[in-house]
């Protein structure tokens with residue numbers, strides 16, 4: 001159904017998708033592909049490591065394909081390995097000397113635009129970074145300025161920009177304001193061990209959002225043998241060292257599991273996600289508490305996560321500062337709830353794939369809902385909704401939110417379904433499969 005995931009939505013052909021209505025309670029198991037955030041961190045570390053790494057069950061989506069292409073353009077060898085039936089299973093990643101000239105397409109992937117420049121600063125040659133039209137409004141200046149202060153030659157403070165490296169970077173201490181995105185910190189830390197003097201990052205400004213993602217960065221660095229000190233708030237220190245090879249299985253993407261779990265609430269059914277990790281740094285794990293607050297029964301056991309609901313959805317007052325990427329799906333549930341919701345701490349979502357606060361407000365209201373943008377979030381008062389066209393603004397999570405609404409609201413048509421390929425190209429297959437198991 002989805003067209004090539006590797007193209008700017010502004011230029012490729014687009015197909016709108018009538019969201020299927022659930023004919024009854026879903027009762028099914030959904031196997032969710034690997035985590036975007038883990039796949040792209042592992043790829044970067046593997047390219048900077050001293051030996052080849054193997055990444056099993058990586059996510060294959062637009063964001064991860066772009067990351068792999070970026071690292072290949074800088075010289076890294078990435079080979080596909082298949083299982084006995086010939087299905088793609090892992091990536092074998094052989095680090096090679098990093099070099100330019102190279103042109104990197106960041107697409108609309110925050111991880112590519114924020115994680116690649118510190119790697120490019122370690123390459124020998126000029127690296128030009130570009131991306132989707134919509135990417136030009138996503139902030140990057142704190143990273144380009146930080147790299148300059150660490151000794152790199154960087155031209156430009158928004159896409160497109162260039163990084164001209166000489167094969168090494170002195171490193172040292174850098175102060176920046178990461179209140180717009182945790183990815184500024186993560187990107188610098190991922191490459192920091194390869195800087196001559198290592199790296200200390202100090203955040204100065206309003207609180208950094210999406211903190212679990214920084215914890216994830218620290219965790220994968222430690223998995224690769226790097227010494228990281230994160231004992232003090234807003235300060236991270238990475239010792240200069242080799243980066244060890246990784247041999248890892250990628251956890252399922254818990255944020256991408258969210259719309260399927262939401263379907264249990266909307267239809268009054270049950271959804272099981274196998275392989276849900278018991279200990280994880282993925283921000284998406286926060287969906288368990290949120291669905292519990294909304295009234296679902298949430299059970300994590302050795303088999304995975306099961307969410308069961310009688311179809312009543314309670315409104316919530318919740319701070320989503322750490323788990324911002326869950327907001328679109330939670331907002332969709334809030335619009336179908338039986339009491340108002342206040343989603344707070346998410347002003348930074350204005351810098352995501354689109355201005356998510358404006359987009360959610362506009363699209364929920366277009367269907368007859370009552371959503372209101374707050375300074376730092378959304379107020380959503382449930383109202384009966386009617387079908388209509390749902391704009392997705394190139395944002396995969398807007399597609400997921402629309403699909404959740406469409407389970408109950410007849411006639412929701414989702415703009416440009418291929419948008420979801422940013423992190424989940426198999427979304428429509430998984431969604432329609434889920435609805436075939438509607439307990440009837």
Ligand SMILES: O=C(O)C1=C[C@@H](OP(=O)(O)O)[C@@H](O)[C@H](O)C1
Nearest residue numbers: 037181182183186209210213325
């Ligand atoms: O580092 C990462 O993998 C991510 C960090 C977060 O970004 P922000 O800190 O910009 O919210 C998150 O929203 C994004 O989906 C993935």
Ligand SMILES: C=C(OP(=O)(O)O)C(=O)O
Nearest residue numbers: 108109110111325352353
């Ligand atoms: C904000 C997101 O993505 P990105 O990695 O492009 O920032 C997201 O996936 O919700």
